[in-house]
Amino acid sequence: MKNYLGYLKAGLAMSLLMGTTALAEDLKIGMVVTLSGPPAALGQQIVDGFQLALDEKDGMLGGRKVTMVIEDDELKPDVALLKATSLVEKDEVDFVVGTVFSNMLQAIFKPVVGSDTFLISPNAGPSTFAGKNCNPYFFVTSYQNNQNAEVSGMIANEEGYESVFAIVPNYQAGRDNVEGFKQTFEGTLSGEVFTPLGHQDFSAELARISTSGADAVFSFMPGGMGVRLVNQFANAGLSDSMKFMSVFTTDETTLPGQKDAAVGFLSAGPWAPDMDNDASKAFVAAFETKYGYVPGSYAMQAYDTASLIDSAVAKTGGDLTDKDAVRAALKEADFTSLRGNFSFNNNHYPVQDFHMLTVVKRDDGQFQTSFVRTVAPAYMDSFHQDCKM
Numbered sequence: 001m002k003n004y005l006g007y008l009k010a011g012l013a014m015s016l017l018m019g020t021t022a023l024a025e026d027l028k029i030g031m032v033v034t035l036s037g038p039p040a041a042l043g044q045q046i047v048d049g050f051q052l053a054l055d056e057k058d059g060m061l062g063g064r065k066v067t068m069v070i071e072d073d074e075l076k077p078d079v080a081l082l083k084a085t086s087l088v089e090k091d092e093v094d095f096v097v098g099t100v101f102s103n104m105l106q107a108i109f110k111p112v113v114g115s116d117t118f119l120i121s122p123n124a125g126p127s128t129f130a131g132k133n134c135n136p137y138f139f140v141t142s143y144q145n146n147q148n149a150e151v152s153g154m155i156a157n158e159e160g161y162e163s164v165f166a167i168v169p170n171y172q173a174g175r176d177n178v179e180g181f182k183q184t185f186e187g188t189l190s191g192e193v194f195t196p197l198g199h200q201d202f203s204a205e206l207a208r209i210s211t212s213g214a215d216a217v218f219s220f221m222p223g224g225m226g227v228r229l230v231n232q233f234a235n236a237g238l239s240d241s242m243k244f245m246s247v248f249t250t251d252e253t254t255l256p257g258q259k260d261a262a263v264g265f266l267s268a269g270p271w272a273p274d275m276d277n278d279a280s281k282a283f284v285a286a287f288e289t290k291y292g293y294v295p296g297s298y299a300m301q302a303y304d305t306a307s308l309i310d311s312a313v314a315k316t317g318g319d320l321t322d323k324d325a326v327r328a329a330l331k332e333a334d335f336t337s338l339r340g341n342f343s344f345n346n347n348h349y350p351v352q353d354f355h356m357l358t359v360v361k362r363d364d365g366q367f368q369t370s371f372v373r374t375v376a377p378a379y380m381d382s383f384h385q386d387c388k389m
Contacts, residue, residue: 026064026066027064027066027067027094027313027318028067028091028093028094028095029061029067029068029094029095029097029309030070030071030084030087030096030097031069031071031096031097032073032080032083032084032087032096032097032098032104032108033046033047033071033073034072034073034074034075034101035047037074038198038223038224039075039101039222039223039224041223041253042100042123042253042298043072043100045252045299045302046097046122046298046299046301047302048290049295049298049299049301049302049303050068050302050303050306052283052291052299053303053306053307054306057306057310061309061310062310062313062315062316062318063313063314064318071083071084071086071087073100073104073107073108075104077104078107080098080104080107080108081107084096084098084108084112087112088111088112089115093117094117095118095119096108096117096119096120097120097302097305098119099121099123099124100123101171102128102172102173103171103172103173103197105121105124105129106126106128109138113135113137113138116137116323118137118138118326118327118330119138119139120140120141120308120309120330121138121140121141121142122141122301122302122305123298124140124145124173125142125143125144125147125349126172126173127145127383128172130144130347130349130386130387131384131386132386134346134347136327136348136389137327139308139330139331139344140350141301141304141308141350142297142301142350143350143381144382145176145177146176146179146183146381146382147180147379147381147382148247148248148354149176149178149179149180149181149218149220149247150180150183150379150382151184151268151269151354151356151376152180152181152185152218152267152268153180153181153182153185153186154184154268154376155245155266155268155356156181156216156218156245157186157187158375161187161215161243163188163189163190163212163214163216164181164185164187164188164189164214164217164218164245165189165209165214165216165217165218166178166181166192166217167193167195167202167205167217167219167221167229168194168195168219168220168221169195169196169197169220170194170195170196170197171197173220174220175194181218183382187215190213191209191212191214195225198224198225199225199228200225202228202232203232203236206232206236209242210238210241215242215243216244216245217238217242217244217245217246218246219245219246219247220247220249221246221248222248222251222253222254223253223254224254226246226250226251226254226258227254227258230244230249230250230261231257231258231261234261243266244265244266245267246265247268247269248267249267250262250265250267250359250369251296251297251369252273252294252296252298252299252369253296255367255369256367259367263359263360264358264359265359266356267356267357267358268354268356269297269355269357270297270350270352270353271297271300271338271355272357272368273294273295273368273370274368274370274371275338275339275340276371277340279337279338280300280338280340283295283338294366294367300338303338304335304337307335307336307337308333308335309330311332311334312330313329315329315332315334330344331348339352339353340353341378345380345381346384346387347381347383347384347387347389349381349383349384354374354375354376354377354379355371355373355374355375356372356373356375357371358370
């Protein structure tokens with residue numbers, strides 16, 4: 001009996017020691033984003049937004065010191081796969097945060113969630129994982145790709161556009177955006193073009209647009225593609241004859257290269273730098289002071305991602321061994337989102353307000369998107385009903 005009690009005490013002591021050791025270890029977070037080429041500005045906003053939140057919390061999330069491992073996917077699926085696999089197998093991270101582009105997310109999805117590691121996307125929100133392929137280890141802090149385009153369709157209706165020409169890159173997010181726009185737009189799509197990812201010369205596409213008879217152009221062209229499209233659109237004189245509305249074609253990552261050519265262009269999104277709430281105002285001021293440029297939604301969503309992890313780790317007392325408890329804490333989303341109203345749907349994609357935004361030139365000469373009006377409050381994505389979680 002004494003030997004049994006001795007073993008029991010020793011086992012309890014070892015369990016307590018292992019628990020204490022686990023909590024004493026750094027919280028490891030791996031990040032996979034695009035930091036090469038023209039799209040690097042998008043990935044850098046995510047890195048900077050997350051880092052700002054971490055700095056404000058003295059390098060800790062949920063009471064645990066954080067070790068960050070940041071990887072560049074180089075906008076190559078095979079590289080993204082290799083980096084993500086290394087994060088979960090070699091670095092044994094507690095969370096993976098990524099990616100910028102939906103095709104990169106599709107590349108890293110299986111190795112991350114298949115290892116029972118939580119994957120949190122601060123930007124990419126493909127339809128692929130919003131419905132029947134939803135996963136208990138996957139959360140999105142941005143949107144479902146179709147949603148911004150669906151709201152753009154609503155805006156086109158409200159603005160009285162009868163005919164719209166769509167132009168997007170030919171990959172998952174581009175296809176999602178066209179489908180989203182079609183879902184809500186009540187007018188006629190006078191044409192649709194799918195360009196290669198990284199497209200540079202839009203002269204042929206603009207020639208088609210100019211003769212299409214469209215009232216407006218709808219575009220999803222993130223990063224350098226958006227800079228080139230908007231500048232070439234303006235240089236072709238099309239700004240005088242038709243409206244331009246987009247998703248992530250005119251935002252804080254592209255506006256430094258577009259400047260006056262984009263002023264007055266419309267977009268849809270859940271946030272703009274001039275959102276009227278205290279948390280957002282403090283974030284924008286701190287971000288511009290620290291980094292010297294205007295934050296876009298990429299930075300905001302990354303900041304919210306850090307806040308989400310902070311809240312979940314705190315709720316579990318810093319112990320991440322119980323995956324169900326971690327999942328429940330993440331699902332609760334008990335943090336103050338910079339965008340205002342925020343919660344997770346059953347598929348772990350956000351329920352949030354979407355707004356009409358426009359490009360403005362600030363008094364200090366900087367350019368940014370600006371809130372105009374709320375178009376779709378507490379808006380849910382179109383795929384959640386197919387998710388069985």
